Amino acid sequence: MKFSSLLTLKRLLPLLIIAGGLVVFAMLTATAPGSPAVPVQERSWLVDAIKVRPQQLAPTLTLYGQIETPALVKPAAPSKSRVTTISVREGDAISTGQLLLALDERDFKPRLVQAEAKAEELRALIDSERLRFRNDQIAIKHEQSILQLQQSSVERAKKLKRQKLGSTAALEEAQEALKRQQLAYRSRKLAVDDHGARLQQLKAKLAHAEADVELAALNLERSWVIAPFDGFVEKLSVASGDQVNEGQVLLTLYPSDQLELRAKIPAAFQHEIQHALVAGSPLMAVAEYAGARLQLQMDRLSGKADSRGIDALFRIQDGQQWLRLGATVSLTLQRPAQDDVIPLPYPAIYDNNRVFRIIDRRLQAIDVQILGEYQRDNQSWLLVQSEDLQAGDEIITTQLPGAVSGLKVDVK
Template identity: 40%
Template sequence: MSRLLKVILPVLILAIGFGAFRLLVATKPEKASPSVQERVWRVAVEPVELLTAAPQLELYGRVETPDLLRATAPASAWVTEVLVQDGDVVAEGDVLLRLDERDFEPRIAQVEAEIADLEAQIASEKNRFETDRLALEQEQRLLKLAQDAVERQQRLKTQQVGAEQALDDAKRTEAQQQLTVTNREMSIADHPSRLRGLEARLASAKARLAELRLEFERATLKAPYDGIVTGVEVTEGDQVTKGEALVRLYATESLEIRARIPAPYQDEMIEAVKQDLSLSASATIGGESLQLRFDRLAGEADPSGVDALFKLDGDPTLLRLGQLLTVSLERPMREAVVEVPFRAVYGGGRIYLVEDGRMRGIDVESLGTRISAAGEERLLVRSDQLAAGDALVTTHMPNAIEGLRVAIVGAEPAGSSREPTPTPTPAPGPSPEPDVAEATSGAPDSPN
């Protein structure tokens, strides 16, 4: 009996264990299969607004002027007074410096004396001419008497009652009187030449006097126009020579800004000039905006572009010659353009819209920048696929791709017919990103 028990008991224990195992397997709870849910990215959007606007082109310009005056000394003199210094703003007629007048007065007095002498010589020449004219009449009568005397002596000699000596004396007197008449006639004939010579010398002296008086007038150097002094080359007590530089200044009204137009925009500017378009520009100095006006293109260009010249519509005293400025040029108007923030543009030519809770990429043409009404610099883009009211993604997504699931922060885009996927409750562990809803599996993370 005990032997049989030893054989049955192990078999019974194995049967009971196997039955318990089968019972546990049959009654174990079923494990739920894991669900895969797409990650939803929270983004900000703004509605697309189609505008007619002028793209702005940022240029770097330099202030210059074609009217840089270099005032020089009119003659050798001493500097007695200097009334300006570098950087002074002067008005038309303001005295800049004075030269010693005593260096000019003796030369003027000398030429005035020469003029008086020439005027006296001219008057004497006219008197001489009148005297010669009157004397010629008398000498011609004397010549007639001498000729009559010769004829009388010749008749007496023919009648053999006159002496040979008397005839010779009569002929000698006639010849001498003829010579006198000839000299007088020559003197009268030379009168116009002598008079013209004296008058020419007088005119030369008067021109010299006018030159000296002009030099004397310029001894007091005055500003010829409203301008800014860029340099004073002398000081009181200096001795200067004729033509030596004294003061340099430029007219404030003649200031202009020269800026290089890059080669890609050169054809556009040339076409604007052909169509006589009025293009405006602006620059900022010390927090104050200056309005500029496109005036003309330079006569020369090179492979990098062509220079544009701008006139100033504003207070020119804010500018200084040689100053460097950042110029914002208003290019020709474009239609159906959209202002977008720079963070909304990927790769320089792609933006994303939100449609049915997903991102849709659109390739756009970049036209340039523009300062918005809020003072923010924005990019102007254009595309036939953009329509007014489209939801433009303004949050920069490092992993932006076509079809990425997104949720709009604060509101749904107009026209969306599909609710965003609910955000699952995150499991215990590290906190999720502040602008991203955590899920069991994520979308592709490759950046665009």
């Protein structure tokens, strides 16, 4: 029995020791001295800032446009023929007077020869008519004299018959001769009177023939496509040896000095741009293309607008030698200058229409109106306006996550 009690005590001893240790730890913890409370300090954010300086500046507007031309030329075949010569390829630069394409001359020269021959024939007929008119003028005087003699002969035959010295047959013969002469005289007089109408008819036919000559000569000339300006070949529509029909386009070309850039002006800026053009203010723009700097000036606005805005057409003043028809160009338009605007870097703008002013090391939100971009030190800034901003105010230029009014900041 004693042995069993001793065994139970040995088993409980470790548990008693652990329990005693826990009691001692609890007493020590409860009687330990308390640590002093650490005061909570408000965090201050380190930011960059810029002072407000209102001034007169011209905002810019980034546009995207395409190169086009109002002088696109499309030479066509003057009549049915065959292509014999093509001396250029698509994209080639051309110079004034250069032969670009030729059609078969044998389709045009015979028509010119025929038209010239017809005109020459009519000129000869006009000369013949004038000669005949002069002859008729002389002949009608003789016809009139003969008519008078025939009338006298009839009068004598009547007188002799009344005196019973002449026969009835002689009188009838004289009267018949008189009628024949009267008919001959009238025919000659009609020829003289009709001269003007016949001559006018021949002249009209000659004018028609001469017009055919000019048309045939023009078609022969147009069978050679000669470059009318310095420019580029935009497209070839035929190949050497092709059979072409009248009016078929042979190639397309355009002058290098009549390129324009068409870009869409957003509706929000449409009225501003229209007023500037009416006032005669030059609206300049610059663009970068193919590593070259382009100088442009707005020439006019399109005659049609839509809900998105209106197309503007820019005249290219410098750098057009680098451009090709259809090229897409990004340009920066210099808008009319405005007063009391404030240039700010992009990080100063929050939620597209808000900035934060620093007052006594704390932020204050200010709503602003974005007027557009502004190029400064080869960087894009934004121009803003607000009646709540005054000269000398400090605006933070650091993007703070969760920035709100009242946030404490320190300027670097």
